[in-house]
Amino acid sequence: MKTYAEINEKIKQGKAVVFTAEEIIDVVKEKGYAAAAREVDVVTTATFGPMCSSGAFLNFGHSDPPIRMAKVWLNDVPAYAGIAAVDAYIGATELSETKGMSYGGAHVIEALVRGERVELKATSYGTDCYPRKEIRTFAGLNDINQAYLFNPRNVYQNYSVAVNTSNRTIYTYMGALLPNLGNATYSTAGELSPLLNDPYYRTIGIGTRIFLGGGTGYVAWEGTQHNPNQNRDINGIPIASAGTLALIGDLKQMKREFLRAAIFDRYGVTMYVGVGIPIPILDEEMLKQTAVSNRDIKATIFDYSVPKRSKPNFGQVSYAELRSGAITINGKEVPTAPLSSLNQARKIAQILKEWISVGQFSLTEPVQSLPAESKVKPLEIREQEV
């Protein structure tokens, strides 16, 4: 048994033993669970995938004379300004009013992170205290006050494998799905993915310090649609999308390498977000969770050609099978393709490992655990309020 304080003391002294969630699998093979649990202090996990539910709060500072911005556009992308005078939220998936699907909120965020100034336009009705009714200027991260990512739903604990049984190509947030089971796409880092290594949210909770977009961030809350009640395998790992995290972090620290605007053809704009989460090896049980491998993690294959809330499924496959390049569905060999970047996720896990190894990143005990019970409610269409 180790405590957070003991692990942090070792980190401070530069003596912490850290492995990534991929490396730990071989460590366990060599040493066994008990010895590995004694020797290893931290396992780093990571993911780099498209996460639509992302965006940034910005505070632009006050002009003279000042304006209570009622409508805000950044490079022609609307930002939500229904909060205080010069605060706004730019959502990753918001589309440009002039360029449509080829430019969106994620591109604005990426431009800011790249150090560019973006065109800020705002209108207002004017008040006695905020007389200005219009403003147009250019602003970058160095010009404005706070700029922080606040992503309501990131780091999905597992996700669907998407296929298409119809006879036409369909264009989805899981990429282009070819007709007649022409391909299957999936989007997690598998054995390296954060919440698959802590399936019951024992160490990842509110307040957990993380790597976010190249800088330091925190778990702010449970993510939207957090679904711990999802069906689980005998090893405790959910077999479809389950837990989620709401993340927060200083945009000014972030790097374009780990925060990239993306376009899914005929679907829309989204953002690839790089997230790394350290898991303290408090005991052998925690070590066992982090040593899970792609063979033991299953995902459910859903038919995206059925545009319904509840899609028919073809059962489960393991990430080892998905990573092999093809799976078999109804006797047909279907080529598989990832959408999230394992290559980038590995980079993030290594960077976080390095930060911890040199003593510049310490671990935090959750101030509150994520809900272990909660259901995702559907939206019913009602004719009236009663």
Next chain:
Amino acid sequence: MAKKKVVLTFPPELTETPLTYHLVKDFDLAINILKAKITPGEEGKLVVELSNGAEEKILAGIDFLKKQGVFVEPVSKEILLDEGECIHCGSCTAVCHPKALSITPPDWKLNFDKDLCIVCESCVKACPMQIIKVSF
């Protein structure tokens, strides 16, 4: 001797018609098939080099194909990938039939094998980073 490389796209109803036979028999052309993907009942693609005749014969052969409903394009195009901007997500591999684009262990980096590419351009739109282009 004239030579011409072309990409032939067959609509599903033509994939069972022996068009290349007519090119040989009626237009006296030599046909070197460079890449082919033909499945009866689906859209087919054939990249061929036509030679063995005078320029007019090749053009007449191409004209014949067009009249049959085949879409004919020159193979001067190629796919260009801006590797420095690639995040190695693998999205483009999902739509690459000839597997010219692949993402495999151990490093899970995107690999592009130009020789396998039939310039179908599916990857251009499938790339979430918009970093795959067609050159003319």
